[in-house]
Amino acid sequence: MVQTESKLENQLIAQLGKSGWQFRPELNHYSLIVNHFRVLLNRRNIDKLDGTPLTDQEFQRFLNEIVGSKSIYQLGRYLRGDDQFQGGRAQIQRDDGSDITLSFFDPRDAGNNIYEVAHQVVVNDKYENRYDVTLLINGLPLVQIELKRHSVEMSQAFQQILRYRRESFNVGGSLFRYLQIFVISNGMSSRYFSNNDGELNKNFIFNWSDENNRWIDEIEPFTASFLSPLNIHEMISKYTIFDADQKVMKIMRPYQVYAQKSIMSQAEIHPDINGYVWHTTGSGKTITAFKAASQLALHTDAQKIIFLVDRRDLDSQTINNFNAYLPKRADGQSSIDRTDNTFVLVEQLKNSTDTLIVTTIQKLANAVKNERYRSVLEPYKEQRVIFIEDEAHRTQFGEMRKQVNSWFKNAQHFGFTGTPIFKENIGADGRTTDDIYDTRLHTYLIRDAVRDHNVLPFNVTYINTIHSKEDIENLNGEVEALNIKEVYENEKRLNQIAQHIILNHSSKTYNRQYNAIFAVSDTRTALKYYDIFKEINNDLKVTTIFTWTANEDDNDEHQKDDTLTSRHGLEKVIDDYNDKYHQNFSTDTFSDFFNDVSKRMKNHDAKSPENNIDVLIVVNMFLTGFDAPTLNTLYVDKNLQYHGLIQAFSRTNRVQKAPKDYGNIVAYRNIKSKTDEAVQLFSQGDKAAFFAPNYDDLKLDFQKAIRALRDKVATPEDTNRLLDEGETAELEFIKLFRDVMSLQSRISVYEEFDWAEIETELDWTQQIFDDFKGKYATFYERHKARQKEKASIIDDVDFYPELLMVDAIDVDYINRLISQIDLSSPNARTEGVEKVKRALTNNTEPTLFSKRELLEQFLDSVIPELNHDADITGELNHFLADKRQAEIYHFAEEHRLEPSQLAEQVAEYEVSQHENSKALSELTAGMTFKEKRTAKQSIKNFIIETAKKFVMN
Structure with a gap:
């Protein structure tokens, strides 16, 4: 029996109850969520409020303070606390003029929070949306779960999240702007990713796993492990990283979480035993190391946490990346010293408030060798110091490591490497990574990273x-x-x-x-x-x-x-x-x-x-x-x-x-x-994931995908009938050609790839592919237009616009082709025109779709009449200006508008990319209220489309 989406929701809610979440079925509308948050806020701060709950005005001030116009990035930092924000607390002024600081989340003590579940919350804005399952902490929506039935692609749940973000999550002042984590699942597969400003990146949707990197995928074990109240609290408070440069939140992957946990455990339970983390190159081990260094600085009694890197790694952009993740020093300066001056490092070691220091192995070795710094370094011989050593396969072998160790006698070392030193690849130093670091704390191999799509084969x-x-x-x-x-x-x-x-x-x-x-x-x-x-x-x-x-x-x-x-x-x-x-x-x-x-x-x-x-x-x-x-x-x-x-x-x-x-x-x-x-x-003997599939296997997959496509639509022209068959037929074509396009992209980089062979064996040419790609682009445009009008099933299709643009013919390219038309002879002229027309036919660049008819008119009516020495670019500009003026005049006459005012609005939009609401009102001043409402949208659409259509840059 097929499991319905509602049954899956009920199964999830029951499982959440077993994990410690309290189900609140009555919280099924946004207004009820807000009221509930207010009740819990009053209850949580009853002592501070002296038994007097917040008035309506006070509560509104509180909402303005904790949400207001803050970005999602800022809200995330507000929730957890840092040098700018108090961490789950906010100060407001009461009606009597007194100041009060109220707590709405405790990032440090998981037990000092209330964990609840809401189901099918309705939000009414421009569109009515109904969210599947929402996890509330102290009444604040922090995790949103969207579910699909077993047979549905995961991408549909992701697309639904994107639609909710556009239509309701991100509405100004909404408590749903506080969502930190999204979870999507079809019961058999489950994923998580962090919320952020701007578009969400599909590459940062993660599987959850156990400590041995085995996926925890099905909804029941996933809920028990990832969605437990304690784990959700830790993912929010401990395992989220803030990139100050890009202004984004990054939630950690499971292997990063387990590595950090193992380091913290080792530092607390075995402070005299070193350890290292083997995470394959490219899997984000440096970020893991930074986060571990920050947590060690907060939660251990070490006098110094010293993050060691190799000088060769510190280009300016890498330094900027480091600074984006690390906290500032006590004096507000960067944690990283950009200079080669050892004295600056010594000054940091002297400063008792600078717990976390980032420096190079070269500079630290210079410091311990130099007698002038002995008095500063003397205390560290016996004090507790923890070293975090990045790229340990390079920095920790040789004389410099020995010099540092001889001074910091009670130091504990944690190394990070993507390529440990074993007996097989041992160097002149004569020691392996295990010799230096005592024990391996966590392993994440390339086979794991390729499977998780964290690196490529x-x-x-x-x-x-x-x-x-x-x-x-x-x-x-x-x-x-x-x-x-x-x-x-x-x-x-x-x-x-x-x-x-x-x-x-x-x-x-x-x-x-x-x-x-x-x-x-x-x-x-x-x-x-x-x-x-x-x-x-x-x-x-x-x-x-x-x-x-x-x-x-x-x-x-x-x-x-x-x-x-x-x-x-x-x-x-x-x-x-x-x-x-x-x-x-x-x-x-x-x-x-x-x-x-x-x-x-x-x-x-x-x-x-x-x-x-x-x-x-x-x-x-x-x-x-x-x-x-x-x-x-x-x-x-x-x-x-x-x-x-x-x-x-x-x-x-x-x-x-x-x-x-x-x-x-x-x-x-x-x-x-x-x-x-x-x-x-x-790869520890498991080489299968290391390499891309061989050419013959990939060609077989390519052949199957082409055959499946042509069983549905034999030729590019055959796709025209899909326009009459409805969205389901369109959806099927999109999926089939998406597979072909993806496989062709992958196979084309192989040395063996040869179009002549593909033509002969698969009956598939570059021209056929380009023609199909043009049709695919048409459906992509229809999808975008449909988004403006209504939610459609194609809303849930995972389009590949990036692949669509691989060989994109853009506006600049068309401009160049037109300007290069040879007017010296009729044959050359005809050949140049045909070249431009072929490019327009093969075009997949959306910005060119609206211009195609205009450009073809220019090629057919103007080019044949030009003198051999004519300025083609100038003639094209004149042609477009005349056509633009004619369309503006025609639209203005049809809608009883002043043409010059309408032309001004089109010109203003071309520059600012924003419509002028005040000017729109002036254009419709003589109309009735009902006429205005209809006309404003039509005028707005005309302005936008006209601005796009006639600008050739």
Whole structure:
């Protein structure tokens, strides 16, 4: 028997009751929620109120204080408390003029709160909405649960949350603005995510799991574990992170929660035993470490919590990210010292109010070695100090760690690493991560992260660049006479690799929506590749970066001319960089150059290609600790192994919006055996999740998806009948083509992908795909229009507008095509017009839909009449201005309006993107009330559509 949504709601409410929530069925309307909150507020603060409940005016002042015009981000901080807010308390003035501070939430003591459940709460605003299950703490709605029956996609519940946020959750002054956590479930699968201002990101919807990373998915165990009153209180009060830079709340993933719990337990129960957390690279371990450091500073008796990082990781953007998560020091300054001056660190150690310090291992080692700081550091020999050590596989091996340990004798160390040191990959230090840290506290492997979609799998391609009778790449040192380095650095080979990158970069990066790192063996090779890319005719933006002092000996071995040292070579690169990006760097300001390169790599924007770096050539820099979601490809021409290989690969697999499905690795050396060894070691023998599916399996899925689509609609033209068959038929087409589009996006980055083969084997061409995509875009537009009119079943469809835009033909592109029409001959003119029309037909950019008919009129009626030396752009502007004026005049005449006033409103909207309510009232001044109400909406729609339709920029 099929379980209905109402049965699922009843099952959930019963389970919540067993977990400690009290069901309040009478709270089924928003007004009742507000009244109930008022009753509990009075009861909670009865002593402070001296038995006199809040008057209506006082309660309204209280609501204005705790909600008012605050953002969701601010409300979240208000609820928990920080340096700005008291934490669940607010001060108001009573009617008699006295001040009173009232408590409405206790973030510190879970037992000092009341936990209740409301069901089917009705909210009446522009639309009537009815929420499934709401969890109240002290009468305040903090968790909203939306349910769907078993057979329904989870995305429908997510889309419903989005609709409620648009229509009622976020209405000014509503207590529902306090919602902190959303839960969606269809009974078989359950997810949670945090509320925020702006659009919610689908990539931050999480599964809940147990300590061993096993999903807790079905509604009953999920309710018992995640939705217990204590866990919800802790998720809100302890396991939410505030990003002060982005102004967003981030709720922690389950493995982050368990790691933090294990650290706190170790610090409290075993203060003399160290521990480390192995969370795979890219899973957010640095944020976990920050949160753990903050909690240790609050809840232990340690004199100092010292967060240690490697100096190489502190580019300016990383420092900004650190500061966004960490609390300010007592003097209001940043917790992070940006300078290389050890004295600043020592001053922080002297200051007793600065419990939490962020510094580098290099600076701390300098401090303990320097005799002038002995008097300051002496007390710390015996005091309790806790170290949080990020990227522990790098910072905690070698002399610096030994120097620090020799001073801080009673310190406890907690390390975080994505690639621990084992016996197999042990270095000169001779110790493993287990040797240094005593015990592993929590593990989250790449297989777990890929399954949870917290990182992406890798698509690895090996390109053979050396063809020889001998297996040169596996000879190692066996044949001394053979100069393998000379073979690798052969100019012809380097040129072939550069050509391969140029030819394939666009397909690997989805038309350069993403960027790439090119890892090479040494600085000399980096400079050679840089020069080759300059010599080959291409439009890739390529640069290189490296430190020269560490590599100078290597360079001098092969190049006796000291004018060609790596530093001199880098100076020439930086000169080119300055010309390209209008900067003024040199090797003397290398840190500024490094920060600018880092910023461009992290802020890659396909819409501003002039500011991007497409390919960054590196030796060692940027291969560890560098996070850039828009980086999706690593080209490799160097030997990598073990943790170095995994770290380098992991630069590419950060989750980002579609169409990024994998981290692409293109290896120009035979490192397959080293890859297999590293994967075996760091996946604990479970390699299945590490790699993307092979090409043949993916092609089979692609074939099935195409067949399913064409069983429903054989041709793009066949979709026209769906317009008469209703929304259910439209929904089916949307889902089928969405699958095809997703699979085509994923398969197109494979080296084996060939359109000619796809055409032959699957009867599927680029043109057919583009035609279907145009139809899909039409339904996407219909969906958006429907949203304005009424709630529809397509409201619950998970569209892929990002995939739709992969090959988007936008307004700028059409403008360029039109301006480039060759007027010198009738044939050239006709060819140019047809090129623009084809682009308009294949268009999937929504902003162009309304312009298509206009542009086709211009192409058909104006272009044929122009002189060969005419200014096409100017003619197009005149044509659009005339058409715009005619439409305004026609609409004004039809609605009895003054054309000049209407034209002013359209022009004002084009600039401000906001309609002028006062001016709208003036336009309709002579109408009756009923006429005004209808006319205002029509005029408003006309102004918006006209402004969009006639602006070509």
